[in-house]
Amino acid sequence: MKINRQPGETPKAEPGAKNPDISKLIRASREKMPDPKESWVPKVEAEKILRVNEVRDKYNLTGKGVGVAVIGSGFEYPGYTLKAWKDFAYGTKKPTDLSGHETHCVGDVLNMAPEADIIGIRVEEAPNNNVLAKAVDWATKNKDKYGIKVINLSCGEIRRGRPLNSPPYIGLEPDPIDGAIARAHRAGISVIAASGNEGRDPYTIGAIGDAPEAITVGSTVDDKILRSNSSCGPVLTGSEKPDVVAPGEFIVSLNCPRSKQYDQMRKNWQQGSKIFPSLTDREDMRDWAREADEIRGMNDKQLREFLENDPRERELDGLDYTFRWQPAQMLAQKVKTQQYKASLVAGEGFLVGSGTSFSCPEVAGIAALLYQAKPDLKPDQLKAALKETARDLGYQRSEQGAGMVDALSAVERVLKNR
Numbered sequence: 001m002k003i004n005r006q007p008g009e010t011p012k013a014e015p016g017a018k019n020p021d022i023s024k025l026i027r028a029s030r031e032k033m034p035d036p037k038e039s040w041v042p043k044v045e046a047e048k049i050l051r052v053n054e055v056r057d058k059y060n061l062t063g064k065g066v067g068v069a070v071i072g073s074g075f076e077y078p079g080y081t082l083k084a085w086k087d088f089a090y091g092t093k094k095p096t097d098l099s100g101h102e103t104h105c106v107g108d109v110l111n112m113a114p115e116a117d118i119i120g121i122r123v124e125e126a127p128n129n130n131v132l133a134k135a136v137d138w139a140t141k142n143k144d145k146y147g148i149k150v151i152n153l154s155c156g157e158i159r160r161g162r163p164l165n166s167p168p169y170i171g172l173e174p175d176p177i178d179g180a181i182a183r184a185h186r187a188g189i190s191v192i193a194a195s196g197n198e199g200r201d202p203y204t205i206g207a208i209g210d211a212p213e214a215i216t217v218g219s220t221v222d223d224k225i226l227r228s229n230s231s232c233g234p235v236l237t238g239s240e241k242p243d244v245v246a247p248g249e250f251i252v253s254l255n256c257p258r259s260k261q262y263d264q265m266r267k268n269w270q271q272g273s274k275i276f277p278s279l280t281d282r283e284d285m286r287d288w289a290r291e292a293d294e295i296r297g298m299n300d301k302q303l304r305e306f307l308e309n310d311p312r313e314r315e316l317d318g319l320d321y322t323f324r325w326q327p328a329q330m331l332a333q334k335v336k337t338q339q340y341k342a343s344l345v346a347g348e349g350f351l352v353g354s355g356t357s358f359s360c361p362e363v364a365g366i367a368a369l370l371y372q373a374k375p376d377l378k379p380d381q382l383k384a385a386l387k388e389t390a391r392d393l394g395y396q397r398s399e400q401g402a403g404m405v406d407a408l409s410a411v412e413r414v415l416k417n418r
Helices: 024-032 053-061 101-112 129-141 176-186 260-272 284-298 300-309 329-346 356-373 379-388 407-416
Strands: 067-072 083-087 117-122 148-153 192-193 213-219 242-247 251-254 348-354
Touching: 024 101, 024 348, 053 356, 053 407, 067 101, 067 129, 067 251, 067 356, 083 213, 101 117, 101 251, 101 356, 129 148, 129 176, 148 356, 176 192, 192 356, 192 379, 213 356, 213 379, 242 356, 251 356, 356 379, 356 407, 379 407
Parallel strands: 067 117, 067 148, 083 117, 148 192, 192 213, 213 242
Antiparallel strands: 251 348
């Protein structure tokens, strides 16, 4: 892949200088977003839903001294200095992120654990699992050098396909990433993996989320509604997945201003509601064609009222319009347009994103809090604390795992067992 721009540089901190409190910056940016009552865009306060704010108030846990390795597209954010940087893609010496995906993930970690030490590990923007395995092994090898206790994997190559409604394949050939995750686990590192955004059908979680040792995270719209594209188990390796869920809709976090996402965002917002995917010939979409012109002309308030009052969508609950109303693909793009708008309002250094990619690092940040609370905690003990204290949302085990992560209850569980 050819780099068409000068890679950005994260300024080095002065000797003794302290990194900014990213959690405060994110929350201040979120306050600039439109009022949810007048817009499609909810202000999802993940730290409150996950009870991280209560952990901080009661126990003053911030993830201090805990290394979190974030593997993916890289990192680039002015004024923040990483604990360490490794580039498997291009060998750059300075932190760089041309897509912004993992910069957002780093912000999600720091929103939960603002004093965690971040180790940025860059792989290709669409990495295969062989490269990811090398990155995980590097983190494992350097765990003592950088204090790495947590690895975040919000990227990956979904292998094994989507064999819907098929039984586990006993003769399944191991994926290289599964072995790397197992080695990290044995070395005392918790690996947090995104379940994926492949939909709510069975067997939609592939490698990396199907690794038995990983803590696999699905996503919700808010504090009670599961996102309808959050991938589900069971998985072909025979493990019960996902393990837990966390908020993953309209999550505000860091963005490198020169990333591809921000460049495209302005163009998309300028085009606005003119961007709509074409309706297909599927039977369940034909009725929508007659209403397309009317829907395109609606403002946000009118469109919201239309959705809430339409008799065909009685089960609509909450703001997960993006995927819950599958036939109306044009409406999905309307929501994306509002997401672009929210990001522009939030500011050039911030991005509003959705998906399990951003639920995953929230849990990685909480894992850092747990390791700070009990440094000798084992990965299996950490996973058990998260799952045994999770809040049941009422979905099937293959959809929600144990439920919504409850950081306060998990912290108190490990402190009690100290």
